[in-house]
Amino acid sequence: MRRREFLIVPVASLGGTLLYTLAGEPFRLQSQTLGKDGTVKVPLRFFTAQEARVVAAACERIFPNDDAGPGATEAGVVIFIDRQLAGPYGRDKYRYTKGPWVQSVPEHGYQAKESPQEIYRRGIQDLGDFASLPVDEQDKKLKAIERTRFFQLLRTHTIEGMFCDPMHGGNVGLIGWQLVGHPGPRMSYRDEIDKHFGQSWRPKPASLEQITGRPGKPWEDEG
Amino acid sequence: MTNLKPVDVAIIGGGWTGLLMAKELTAKTSQSVAVFERGVARKTEDYAATMDELDYNIRLRMMQNIAEETITHRHSLKDSAVPVRQYGSFLPGTGVGGAGEHWGGASFRFLPDLFTLRTHLIEKHGAAKLPADLAVQDWGVTYDELEPLYWKSEQLMGISGKAGNLRGTKIDGGNVFEGPRQQEYPTPPLKRSYASGMFEEAVHKLGYHPYPTPAANLSEAYKNPDGITRPGCAYCGHCQRYGCMIGAKAQPTNTLMPLLAKRTNFQLRTGSWVRRIVHKDGRAIGIQFTGANGEEFFQPAATVVLASFTLNNTRLLALSKIGTLYDPVARKGTLGRNLTHQVGVSTRVFFEKPLNAFMGAGELGARISDFDGDIGFTGAEEGLLRLGMIALSSSGDSPIGSFGSMPRGASKSNWGSEWKKTSLKWKDHSAGIGMSGEHLSYRQNYMDLDPTYTDKFGDPLLRFTLDWTDHEFKQREFAVQIQAKIAREMGARFDEGPPARAPYNVINYQSTHIQGGAMMGSSPDNSVVNRYLQHWNVPNLFVIGASAFPQNAAQNPTLTAMALTLFASEAMISRYFKHPEQLI
DSSP states (O other): OOOOEEEEEEGGGSSOSEEOSTTSSOEEOOGGGBOTTSEEEEEESSSOHHHHHHHHHHHHHHSOOBTTBOOHHHHTHHHHHHHHHHSTTTTTTTSOOOSOOOOOOGGGOOOOSOOHHHHHHHHHHHHTTGGGSOHHHHHHHHHHHTTSHHHHHHHHHHHHHHHSOGGGSOSGGGHHHHHHTOOOSOSOOTTTTTSSTTSOOOOOOOOHHHHHSSOOOOGGGOO | OEEOOOEEEEEEOOSHHHHHHHHHHHHHSOOOEEEEOSSOOOOGGGSGGGOOIIIIIISOTTBOOTTTOOEEEESSTTSOOEEOOSOOSOOOBOSTTGGGSSOOOBOOOOOGGGGGHHHHHHHHHOGGGSOTTBOOOOOSSOHHHHHHHHHHHHHHHTOBOOOSEETTEEOTTSOTTSOOBSSOOSBOOOOOOHHHHHHHHHHHHTTOOOEEOOBSBOSSOEEOTTSOEEOOOOOBSOOTTSOOSSSOBOOHHHHTHHHHTTOTTEEEETTOEEEEEEEETTEEEEEEEEOTTSOEEEEEEEEEEEOSOHHHHHHHHHHTTOSOBOBTTTTBOOBTEEEEOOEEEEEEEEOSSOOOTTOBOTTOEEEEOTTSTTTTSOOGGGTOOOOEEEEEEOOOOOHHHHTTOOOTTSSSSSSSHHHHHHHHHHTTOEEEEEEEEOOOOBTTOEEEEEEEEEOTTSOEEEEEEOOOOHHHHHHHHHHHHHHHHHHHHTTOEEOOSOOOOOOOOSSSOOOSOOEEESOBOSSTTTOSBOTTSBBSSOTTEEEOSGGGOSSOOSSOSHHHHHHHHHHHHHHIIIIITTSOSOOO
């Protein structure tokens, strides 16, 4: 059994006061989940606290908080990635993993044995003291690994964590959907599809749980 | 191995074709029918909870578990194949309804000349002008024979659309290039989106003939001839890779299962992984399958219908040692021949104004058939024999998948602040003009069993030997010119330039239209099954689905696979069960 690791997140940095599934089930931030200093302890499933800090810092450079709006930190992207890696996806439960493992032409896609868990663990290690570097140093480091499988996963997962349904741990407070004007999985646009032509129509975002009235069953929670 | 009580008909696969066959046989005969499906049961009420892009559109939660079985691929005989380790170019379904649960709903008829393509091309160009490796063949069945069965399939699903050729009369607003239809579509076309309306207007100005994509997404509430009522589409944008949460998109679970569930001569066995068709002295005697908990069963059956996906139809015949595997060097054998996929190319277009593209339906869109088949271009002197349809579809943009769509070169990096701002600027301002083209069959593109890689049971995987030829590159190059012309007329910015002449890749999604392997034809020398989809060597075995197509059409295969299933079922009901021998 691994030691329980937590990510300490300042609440002010997260999207809103309504946090989704951060402790395994949806809850409203209560005073007891808050630290005295306005922080919340999020239990980690895969990363160590140190690893989570490195990944959070890297995701923030990929999708930064800037004058165009919030970024990976506010959306809780690192929490999303932690859960993905701990789940069946991270363990390659749904990938064909029988040998022999051979390198092939690029048209055959990723053919190596390393799972997402293994790729992250090694990739994070190679980033060393990343979290404590100034941002221009961080960008240089990421630029240098741009073509690696690790960076490609990190970039893809950052976008996923920004805009996924909040039951997966990212898009906290629907901050990503607000940023791009996505309404979430609404049940009907029957009366809207042929209206608003040429004009931006942005209904208020709602999560799957808000729409169906039931908690979702994210795949990463499967054993 | 547990021996089960015999059934009259064992059907392998619980998707569109298997369940449609079961529906016909249980309604019109007293045969006891059992359907064996690997996956789980599914129903409409489950689907609202699956409207989640990450798990369903990206992680592909409804698809076959690729860890248990995949295919291997190589480009040519010289190469060694490697497994497709994660899904990309196509997505096999599983569970009750199969890929018919998470399809988009495009429901076309094929062009009449496709069914006699070899004859047609020889008449038009002369045999000498055709590529030496071309393997296209006549089907042994004609459009006119299938027309009433196309209509039955359209009624079953309530296809929305607009006829363009009603008994020979051309009708503006429909597809004037289609084969003659006896009836108008069961339901009117879906609504237009902003983007599809702009496309329609532009192609009309260019002198082309736009028509709405015929779709299994109902445009209004509809009661089919079986008494099944389904509601009109809600344009929620969750069709492809999702099941429909209201049953507006025709799926086997909402059109066939409600009827079958009431029939006493029908049973459905989920979690049943069929491993072999057992045969003796030229007749099938039943099937061997592994249950969900690993137990082995033998199911005796008087007739076996193999109705799984194209991949498994071929593979199961090969594993069961039924028929002779194709040898591309000696050009002998028929099993595995004529593997085809779909030829596609898309031009990304960018608009000034937002599209509200999160709204949509699987096959909401407009298209033209002015370059379909060999309409609208001169032909063999440029080496271009057949092309396809050009369309703009509004199937519903999802927030992860559509993020970062921007004109080529608009951002120096693909991460960081500049990229984020540019992505946000172009968010909801882009659409694709796509081409869906015929993929001709060639002697060198085929399926057999892989010598190295195995499935979870240790059985050999299916191996694809498949690559694009010069013809497919020419199809794409021609299509992007037309797409550019349309984009210009739409006043849209677009990424110009010819597509790369790149080898086939298993990474980028192209379509789940895989055809061939157990093709139909006029004789046992050139095909695996006869025109009734009855196996030439094993008269009590029928192999149904797109595996029977000798080449692919530009059009999506489902409606034709269904029409062929009905054609086979009619022959079985009227003749075969009375005398279960070769129908030809």
